[in-house]
Amino acid sequence: MSKTPIKPGTDNQPAGTYVEKGPRGGNVPGGRVVHIDKGDRLPPTQKPGNGWIKQ
Numbered sequence: 001m002s003k004t005p006i007k008p009g010t011d012n013q014p015a016g017t018y019v020e021k022g023p024r025g026g027n028v029p030g031g032r033v034v035h036i037d038k039g040d041r042l043p044p045t046q047k048p049g050n051g052w053i054k055q
Helices: none
Strands: 018-022 032-035 053-055
Touching: none
Parallel strands: none
Antiparallel strands: 018 032, 018 053
């Protein structure tokens, strides 16, 4: 997996759908899927260390 997850709270990301991933980019059981608009921040994840990857 070549993409590194983006930390929660990061802003100025492209608008779109983001999927919660583990620290090394793996799937998270019950991981959230969120949609952000331009200028929004990425929301918190379920566990510290998780991040977001754009779908």
